[in-house]
Each structure stands twice: as C-alpha cells, then as structure tokens.
Amino acid sequence: MPSITYQAKVGSGATPFYGQLIVSNLQYDDGSEVTIKNFLGITFKSPSSLRKDDVIVSTNPWQNVTPTVDFNQIDDSTFLITVKLNFENPYKFNVSDTITFGINGDLTKHPDTYLDSFAFAADALPDTDGTVEITAASAPDPALASLKVSLVFQQGFQKTPVDVPLDDTTSVKLPAGDYTVSAAELATEDQTTVAATQVSPTSLTVKTGESTDVEVSFGSVSKYSAVDVTIGDISALQGEKFHVQLTVDGNLLTDFYSPVNHTTSLRRLPAEGTLEVSVDGITLNNVKYTLPAKSETLSAELFTFTFGEDDVKSSPVDTTGFVELPIVVKSDIEVDQDILVRLTSMDVVYTQKVPAKAGTTPFSVPVAPGDYTVGSASFINSGTVYVVEAATNLTVAKDGSTVLELELLKGAELNVKGFPDHLSFGALVDLTPNNVKDLVAARISSIFKYAGIDGAGDKHVYLTDDTATRRTIQLARDVEKELADGSKVLPVMISYTCNLSLGYIDQQLQDTKGLTCSLANLILALNIANGAIDDDHPVPAGFIVNADFLGEGQKENLTDYPMPVREPLQGALDHWKIDKEIPASITDTFAGYTHGVNWLIRTVAPSVTFGWQVNIWGGGTSTWIYNSGPDNNDPFVEANKTTAYIKKLGTYDGEFAPDFLAIDRYEADDWTRRAYPNGYFYGPYEWRRYYDFVKDVSVSLQVPVMPWQIPASHAPLVTDTVSSDYDSQHWGTGGSYLLGDADINSDYHNINPTVLLLELNPTLIKAKTAAEVWQRGEPFDLSQPAYLDFPLRGIFAVLLGGGSTTGVISTVGNAGPWVTDRLNAYAHNPIGFDDTSSDASKAKASQSTRIVGWWSKLWKEWRGAENA
Known part of the structure; x- marks a missing residue:
C-alpha cells in the first residue's frame, strides 16, 4: 500500500515558548490523492503536549473537522502525539490543504526532530512500529527450562516489559525510537536456582517497518x-x-x-x-x-x-521483689474504648488495657523493677482521633513508688465534608487532555488547580469569568464518569486573596485595590462552585486559601498589624451586588483579615469545604528538619510555634472556622535544581520528621490536616537508566517514602549510585552528599508505605505534585505507572476512619517490627x- 508523503515547516515567529508546526502537500508517494471516508490518523513528536483546540485544519472546500488528541510522554522534552481528524463527510485532500498544530514548547531547537516525525494514514492510525527479533538461548540448568526471561525496553520514561521463552526466537513490535535493553536474572520462583543473564545489544534503534535483532544468553548458575x-x-x-x-x-x-x-x-x-x-x-x-x-x-x-x-x-x-504499678489516666473526656499500654525491656513485656477516661488502673500483675520503654497507642473512634501521650521511658522503682501517667486528648475529626470517609489522595492537574486518563488510572479522589488567570488572585482586575475553576470542576466530573463506579472526585481550587508568596509584605497588605479585586475574584470562583451543586455533589468544590500567608505572618509575628480589611471586603461584596453586613468582630488587622476571608467563604458559599495553609518554615527556617543530636529541634517544638501563632490569630476559632489545614514543605522533586540548592533534600529521617510536624500541628489545633504539594517522585534503582545530567528526569524521595518502595526496602545501596553522589550544601542540609542523607535515615524500611498510620496523625488526605513537581499527571515529572499503580491498588483497599485495628495498622506494626x-x-x- 502506498505511504502518505507530506511537507512540514515551523511557522514564522516561533519562540522558545510557542510555535506552530504546519503540514501541507499531503499525497500518496505515487502522486495520487489521499482520500478518507471518516478520519485522517496522524502521529508525530512534539516538545509539549497538545490539546484539540491547538489543531487547526484548513481545507478547500471548507470541511467540518473535529480533532481528538492523545499523547504519551517519552522523556522530559518529547511527547508522542496521536491525532484523529474526524470529518463529517468523505474527503479528498488537496496539496494546498494545511493542518496547523499550536505547540506550547520550543520548536527553535532541533526542529527536524519534530518535522521528520510525522506519519499519516487514511481511516486508520499510522503504524510506526518496528520489529525486534529476540533470540533466547536454551536453559543453562534443567530447573530453569520451563521459565521465560524478562526483558525491559526503555525509551525515555517509557518502559515496555517483554517475557520471552527460552531456546526460541520471539518477534515483538515496538514504536520507532532509541531504546536501552535490560534483562532480569533467570530464577526459579523460590530462587533456589539462579542464572546470570546477558543481553546484546544493550541499546538499539527501532525503525519503522524494519527489524532489529537482540540476543539473550546466560552465564553462571548459582544454587541456593x-x-x-x-x-x-x-x-x-x-x-x-x-x-x-x-x-x-x-x-x-x-x-x-x-x-x-x-x-x-x-x-x-x-x-x-x-x-x-x-x-x-x-x-x-x-x-x-x-x-x-x-x-x-x-x-x-x-x-x-x-x-x-x-x-x-x-x-x-518468680515475682519476688516485684511491685504494683498504677496507671493514671488524666483527661477531661471519656471514650467508650480501651487504651492498650505496653512496657518493654528486652524480652520482658507487660500489657494492660485501661478505660479511655480519667482514672487509675493498676497492671493486673506485679511489675519487675527496672527500665522500660512505654507504648500507648492512640486510636480512632467514630472518625475522631484520640491521642494518648506518655513519657517514652519509665523506671520502675523497687519501693513501689512509681506511677505511669497517661494523658488522653481529643484530636481531629477526620471526616471532612466533600472528602471520602477514608484516607484519600489528590493530585495537581494542568487541564491538558491526558489528565482524565492519568487520574482515572490512579483512582484519584480530589484534584487541585490554581484559580483565576494568573493563579495568584488577579489583583489588578475584576475577572468576569474563571475558566480555571469551571474546567477543574468539569474535569472532576469527567473523571467520575470514567470511573463509573459512583466514586466522587472533589475539585479543589487554590485561591489567593492576598499573595504573600511574592514577598513585599507591607506593600501587599496595604494594597486596598488589589485586596478588593482578589476578594471579588474569590467570590467569582465561589459563585461558579455554587452553580455546580446538584444532588450528587452537595459539596461542589474545595478551596485552599492564601498559601504562604500564615507562614509569612508567623515569621514576622503579625497579629494586630493594621491593614485594610473591611473596605476591600465591602468593595468585593458591592462588585457582585451581595447585600450582606460584615460582622463588627472583623477588624482592620492581619488577624481580622483571616476572619474576614473565613466569613466571606461561609457567607457566599456555605456548601464548599475550605482550609488555610501553613509551612514548616513559619518559625523562620526549614533547615531545623535536618538537625539531630544536641542541636535537634524536635518537630513538636516547631509545630508548637506554628499552632501558637494560629491560635493567637484565632483563624480556626468561631462559627466561620475552616474545615481543614493544608501543610506544605516545598513542592520540588528532591533530585532537581529547584530543590537541593534551596535546602530541600529529604531522606527517611527528614520525611519522618515532616510527618511528625504535621501530626503535632493537628493534635494541637484539633484540626484535620492535609499534606499538600507532596512530591510523588521516586528514587531510581541501580537497574534504572540515569543520565549524568539527571535534573530533567525528576527523581525524588517523597514518593518512595510515602508510597513505599520494596525494591529499596531497608538498604540505600539499592538506589542508583549516580544520584547518591549528588553534592549538597552541607550548611543547609547538614550532609555533603545524597548518600549521607539516606545514611542519616537509617534504620528505615520502605517495604511498607508511610501513609499506613496517617489517620492516627490527623491526616485525612494527601495532595500530590506541583507545577513542576511529580504528582500523578503524565505532563509533569515522571509519575507514570510507578505512582498510578500504587495509588490504584490503595484505592481498592483504603484506610477507613472508623477502625484502627485494620490490616493497614497491622502492616504498619509489621513495619515497626522490622525496624526494631x-x-x-x-x-x-x-x-x-x-x-x-
């Protein structure tokens, strides 16, 4: 069958940020016209993703053409685009017809990479595959004869696994491109017989319509x-x-x-x-x-x-010399549940259940004098966290004078309106076509996007529409439709009514006109959310307001700081003709501004769910998280600074109080130049301390908390392909810790040595290399995900990713199946808020056991x- 030829060029005026690919002169290679009945199929490479609105078809005579677009990210700067141009009627292409693709990327560098990549087919998608002929040697040992050898062909981020039988040749179709090839050991299921595997070549180029050979052989056999x-x-x-x-x-x-x-x-x-x-x-x-x-x-x-x-x-x-040990519970609450208390000293254990209320209960048996570690588990009852606090160590005196004191505190209510009744995961979205597919693959429960046009409050203009909010709500509905199981997806908008992320605090806080516009634009987003309420969505959206506002305020100790509040609030209400009286309790101060925002949201859109955001650096620095030994700043101390400030503001008090609190560290993937030069590179030690900070904030405020913009990127294994300039590959540590990585398990030597050699700023991070950060985290165990005890920490949801940080969507970072498969598996067996004796809790106990x-x-x- 003849192939379709074409001419392509980069449109004039291309910049490093935008350009056009223009295709014309479509005809078969024998000179005949290209005729379609229903659609023209197109594939090509692009430096960015593509939306259907970016495709313009110009025909003579004019035709009604509806594009559909799909794409897959090959590597950090290359996307494989698939387009179907759907025609209402059959059509014969003229050589003068043009197809223009608007590209939000750099076409000025290496344009031939994109211009030469086009392939076309009439009423079909182009076949751009080549063939790889894989010849595998015979089994080196009878015990291995029935097995298949597993190969991985990797092109950028994309990995294609292939299992092939031994002593045979297998043909595999792969998209054209450059690949690295690796082969796993050949081993019996119980790994009692293992053979080394060699593959040749280890890198190859697959060309459309051509065949390439790969040979697999085996080395020495080991018995175990x-x-x-x-x-x-x-x-x-x-x-x-x-x-x-x-x-x-x-x-x-x-x-x-x-x-x-x-x-x-x-x-x-x-x-x-x-x-x-x-x-x-x-x-x-x-x-x-x-x-x-x-x-x-x-x-x-x-x-x-x-x-x-x-x-x-x-x-x-023999209990001679043993003493009675009373357990005294201090509390002003009473819960219909028992607290399990444990004392351990080497192989000696004492356990006792005591009622979860004030009172004294002795151990049921006499206790041997000596030094013990105290364990007392917090618990969840009817969706509320109850925290049991006790000294870590206890010395039981020989004279029987020792008393074990516990304090029972009420923590957060985990059932936040609009969110599921279990620990859930959300993700940043960028409203590109592949978002739906990525979010469905991960079975995400919430999505978040910055509201407005500039994403920072649009303080210089009164917006007449907020397409970001509209499209995010619609995207959530589209994902629900694809899930098709009744699951709900909550759209969460990040809304600034005063953007202190910019700095220039005094200038921002005194800008009455800017505050008025931004508050009015928040009302616009709230009104759009109100319009999305229906029987299935009584909570139409969520809002996180004013990221960095409380953190900057804490750093500067702003509470009674005078600033305009009532005037911009009234101006925003007047702009939308909302006849509501501002409460007299809302004052023209920094604290009053937080109350004013709370009141505004509850007044305009009482059905939405919302919260503010705080940062680990609110106390003045984020580097406390690296400290250890005598210089250690306990997370509890830093959390107390933050919560004391919030309590002083009163932001979470009263009838208009928010529903939750988002807590941020910094959203960059750790092995990128956005992170480590700025003092952010975490290993297991730092991530433990971050989530301890999150827990302590929740306990102190009795507020459900949401770790926000958490990097989902993972550490590369020794078997992964890591380039010497790996910044663009978006490797990281947050996903490995949060979601678990059994391939790393408890040994950082399983991480690729190339990234472990990364040199860090020892003044900020207290380590010279990435390897030292992981060493500092020992003992660690990543065979289980860290989120298993999150509900007990007051965590009800985790939102993943950032504008340039790995989350769930394929257009940012290197998420892919590594992230989506883990989240999908979790979604089928989530951790509920009504039972602390779940399998997840048991798994966490097992993790602790391995560390012990x-x-x-x-x-x-x-x-x-x-x-x-």
Missing part, C-alpha cells in the same frame, strides 16, 4: 536454599513479635522479628550446612513462653519451619565487638 518461617496462631501471644534467629553450622546467618500468623520468606541462603531456626522466648505479664529450636540439613530446595500453639511451653516467673529487628541486630553486633 530457601526458607519460609511461619509463626502460627499462638493465642496467648496475639499482638507480640517474636525474635527469630537463623544459624548455619553455629554461625549467625540472619535474624528478624515476626508477629503471629505471619510467614517470613528468606531467599538465596547457603545451599549446604546445618541450619538451625530458633525463636527467642517472651515473658509476658510474668509468664515465660519458650519455643524449641528446629534444624535441617541444607540443600538447593525450599525448607519450611512452622512454630505453632503446640510448640509453646509456658511457666510462671534492624536495631536489635546492630546492638548485638556492637555488643559482640565490645566483648571481643
């Missing part, structure tokens, strides 16, 4: 043993963790902690020697429980060890070295 250790259903020790040790010929191989009803799988262990599996005894409430050791002679196979109820031996301990095991191993190694 595999072990599954199961701690069964041991009724007397529910909730406890067992320390398990594996030795080979008397030498310690590894150890770990395991809860009951749990199997721990260990792979690639030695294939010879005598293996002994032993479980340390536990003394619980003065009863010692022991389990026998079990052993096997190792070989290259899977061994299973099970320790169950019948294996347990119990005996009482890591420390235990370090402690034993240190003790052994000291005793040597």
Whole structure:
C-alpha cells in the first residue's frame, strides 16, 4: 500500500515558548490523492503536549473537522502525539490543504526532530512500529527450562516489559525510537536456582517497518536454599513479635522479628550446612513462653519451619521483689474504648488495657523493677482521633513508688465534608487532555488547580469569568464518569486573596485595590462552585486559601498589624451586588483579615469545604528538619510555634472556622535544581520528621490536616537508566517514602549510585552528599508505605505534585505507572476512619517490627565487638 508523503515547516515567529508546526502537500508517494471516508490518523513528536483546540485544519472546500488528541510522554522534552481528524463527510485532500498544530514548547531547537516525525494514514492510525527479533538461548540448568526471561525496553520514561521463552526466537513490535535493553536474572520462583543473564545489544534503534535483532544468553548458575518461617496462631501471644534467629553450622546467618500468623520468606541462603531456626522466648505479664529450636540439613530446595500453639511451653516467673504499678489516666473526656499500654525491656513485656477516661488502673500483675520503654497507642473512634501521650521511658522503682501517667486528648475529626470517609489522595492537574486518563488510572479522589488567570488572585482586575475553576470542576466530573463506579472526585481550587508568596509584605497588605479585586475574584470562583451543586455533589468544590500567608505572618509575628480589611471586603461584596453586613468582630488587622476571608467563604458559599495553609518554615527556617543530636529541634517544638501563632490569630476559632489545614514543605522533586540548592533534600529521617510536624500541628489545633504539594517522585534503582545530567528526569524521595518502595526496602545501596553522589550544601542540609542523607535515615524500611498510620496523625488526605513537581499527571515529572499503580491498588483497599485495628495498622506494626529487628541486630553486633 502506498505511504502518505507530506511537507512540514515551523511557522514564522516561533519562540522558545510557542510555535506552530504546519503540514501541507499531503499525497500518496505515487502522486495520487489521499482520500478518507471518516478520519485522517496522524502521529508525530512534539516538545509539549497538545490539546484539540491547538489543531487547526484548513481545507478547500471548507470541511467540518473535529480533532481528538492523545499523547504519551517519552522523556522530559518529547511527547508522542496521536491525532484523529474526524470529518463529517468523505474527503479528498488537496496539496494546498494545511493542518496547523499550536505547540506550547520550543520548536527553535532541533526542529527536524519534530518535522521528520510525522506519519499519516487514511481511516486508520499510522503504524510506526518496528520489529525486534529476540533470540533466547536454551536453559543453562534443567530447573530453569520451563521459565521465560524478562526483558525491559526503555525509551525515555517509557518502559515496555517483554517475557520471552527460552531456546526460541520471539518477534515483538515496538514504536520507532532509541531504546536501552535490560534483562532480569533467570530464577526459579523460590530462587533456589539462579542464572546470570546477558543481553546484546544493550541499546538499539527501532525503525519503522524494519527489524532489529537482540540476543539473550546466560552465564553462571548459582544454587541456593530457601526458607519460609511461619509463626502460627499462638493465642496467648496475639499482638507480640517474636525474635527469630537463623544459624548455619553455629554461625549467625540472619535474624528478624515476626508477629503471629505471619510467614517470613528468606531467599538465596547457603545451599549446604546445618541450619538451625530458633525463636527467642517472651515473658509476658510474668509468664515465660519458650519455643524449641528446629534444624535441617541444607540443600538447593525450599525448607519450611512452622512454630505453632503446640510448640509453646509456658511457666510462671518468680515475682519476688516485684511491685504494683498504677496507671493514671488524666483527661477531661471519656471514650467508650480501651487504651492498650505496653512496657518493654528486652524480652520482658507487660500489657494492660485501661478505660479511655480519667482514672487509675493498676497492671493486673506485679511489675519487675527496672527500665522500660512505654507504648500507648492512640486510636480512632467514630472518625475522631484520640491521642494518648506518655513519657517514652519509665523506671520502675523497687519501693513501689512509681506511677505511669497517661494523658488522653481529643484530636481531629477526620471526616471532612466533600472528602471520602477514608484516607484519600489528590493530585495537581494542568487541564491538558491526558489528565482524565492519568487520574482515572490512579483512582484519584480530589484534584487541585490554581484559580483565576494568573493563579495568584488577579489583583489588578475584576475577572468576569474563571475558566480555571469551571474546567477543574468539569474535569472532576469527567473523571467520575470514567470511573463509573459512583466514586466522587472533589475539585479543589487554590485561591489567593492576598499573595504573600511574592514577598513585599507591607506593600501587599496595604494594597486596598488589589485586596478588593482578589476578594471579588474569590467570590467569582465561589459563585461558579455554587452553580455546580446538584444532588450528587452537595459539596461542589474545595478551596485552599492564601498559601504562604500564615507562614509569612508567623515569621514576622503579625497579629494586630493594621491593614485594610473591611473596605476591600465591602468593595468585593458591592462588585457582585451581595447585600450582606460584615460582622463588627472583623477588624482592620492581619488577624481580622483571616476572619474576614473565613466569613466571606461561609457567607457566599456555605456548601464548599475550605482550609488555610501553613509551612514548616513559619518559625523562620526549614533547615531545623535536618538537625539531630544536641542541636535537634524536635518537630513538636516547631509545630508548637506554628499552632501558637494560629491560635493567637484565632483563624480556626468561631462559627466561620475552616474545615481543614493544608501543610506544605516545598513542592520540588528532591533530585532537581529547584530543590537541593534551596535546602530541600529529604531522606527517611527528614520525611519522618515532616510527618511528625504535621501530626503535632493537628493534635494541637484539633484540626484535620492535609499534606499538600507532596512530591510523588521516586528514587531510581541501580537497574534504572540515569543520565549524568539527571535534573530533567525528576527523581525524588517523597514518593518512595510515602508510597513505599520494596525494591529499596531497608538498604540505600539499592538506589542508583549516580544520584547518591549528588553534592549538597552541607550548611543547609547538614550532609555533603545524597548518600549521607539516606545514611542519616537509617534504620528505615520502605517495604511498607508511610501513609499506613496517617489517620492516627490527623491526616485525612494527601495532595500530590506541583507545577513542576511529580504528582500523578503524565505532563509533569515522571509519575507514570510507578505512582498510578500504587495509588490504584490503595484505592481498592483504603484506610477507613472508623477502625484502627485494620490490616493497614497491622502492616504498619509489621513495619515497626522490622525496624526494631534492624536495631536489635546492630546492638548485638556492637555488643559482640565490645566483648571481643
């Protein structure tokens, strides 16, 4: 079949920010006319994404043409665009007909990359694929003969996995382009037989209609043993963790902690020697429980060890000299639930349940004098967080004078109107065509976008329409329609009525005309939201108001600072002919301004949900998060500074109080020049402290909180392709910590060494390299996501991404399946607000267990070295 030829050029006047690709002279290569019945299919490469409104078709005679557009991001600066030009009637193209594509990107650099990339087809999408012929060698060991070898072809951000049989040749179709090729090891499911894999070539160019060869061969074969250790259903020790040790010929191989009803799988262990599996005894409430050791002679196979109820031996301990320990709960509230209290000291554990109300309850058994770690779990009851505070350590005196004191506090109400009744995730949107597909893939519950035209309040003009708000609300509805399961998606607008993000605080706060316009533009957005109310959407939208306003105010200690409030409020009301009397309590001060904004929102749009925003730098600096040792600023101290200031303002008091509070750190992906030169590069230590800050703010204000603009970018693995200039690849740490990354697990050496060598500003970040930041975070465990205990921290939702920061949408950063697959899986089993004994909480406990095991191993190694 003849192919379609064309001429293409860059339109005159192109800039680094915008240009036009103009296509004409469409005809078949034999000179005949291109005739379509329904549509013309087009694919090409572009430096930016494309919307259907960016496509203009000029025909003679004129035709009614409706474009549909799709795109996939190949790398940071290249998009593969697919366009269907749908014609109402059959049409024959003239050579003078033109198709113009408006490109919001730089066509001045390497224009031939885009001009030469066009492909066309009549009534079909162009086939631009090439063929890769993959020849895999025969199995190097009989145990591997039935397996397939897994390859990954990577083009920029896009990864295409391919599984091919051994001793055969497999043909695979791939879009034209340059690829790197990698192959996984060949291993049995239990990893007792493993072969090294080589692939040649490791990089190749796939050309349209052509074939390229790839060969897969195998190196040396290694044999291992595999072990599954199961701690069964041991009724007397529910909730406890067992320390398990594996030795080979008397030498310690590894150890770990395991809860009951749990199997721990260990792979690639030695294939010879005598293996002994032993479980340390536990003394619980003065009863010692022991389990026998079990052993096997190792070989290259899977061994299973099970320790169950019948294996347990119990005996009482001698309680001579033990004392009574009263537990005193201080509280002015009462909840119909018990608090579980734990004391631990090595393998000695005491547990006791006490009523969640003021009173005294002694441990049911006498307690051995000594030093203990205190554990007392906060809990959720009917959607409300209840916080149990206690000293971390307790010394029980021999004379029986010790008292364990607990304080029960009411925290946040997690059910925020408009949001789901479970921990949910939201994402930044940029209103480009692929947003719907990306948001549906991640099953997002909320979306956010900056309101207005300039996104900062449009303080110099009274807007007559706010298309950003209209389109964001419509996008939310479009995503709901695609989800097709009744799920709701809440549009959240970021609205400035005074933009202190710009600096020049005094100038901004005294600009009466600017304040008036911005408040009027907020009313416009609220009115648009009101117009979207229906039976299915009683809460039509959410609003986050005045990012950085409270943070700048806290830094400057602005409370009674005089500024115009009532005049701009009245001007905004008059502009929209709203006849409402401003309460006398709203004063012309900085604090009064926050009350005025609250009143305005509740008055104009009582159905919307809204909150203000604070920053970790409100106390004057964000670098406290890196401090440790004697210079440590506890997150509680910094959170207290912020909440004390908010309480002084009274912003979250009274009948017009907001529904939630957004908390920001800085939205840049960590391994980018927007982040680390400005003092933002986080590892597990810093992320723990950030979420501790979030929790402490919530507890102090009794307000549900939302981490906002959190980077969802992840750390690249040693197997990932990382360029030497990797800034544009948007690697980061926030997603790895928040969403979990089992491939990193507890070892930062699994991160690509190229990015670990990043040099940092030690004055700001307190580390010379990225590797040092991760070392500072040890022990860490990313095998489980950090969000598992978020509801107990007062967190009801997390909003991901920023204008240039990885979130969920494919047009910003490097989200892709790494993010969307994790969020999609979570959405099918979310963490509710009515039960703290969920599987998620148990998983978090398991995570804590692994960290304890890591420390235990370090402690034993240190003790052994000291005793040597």
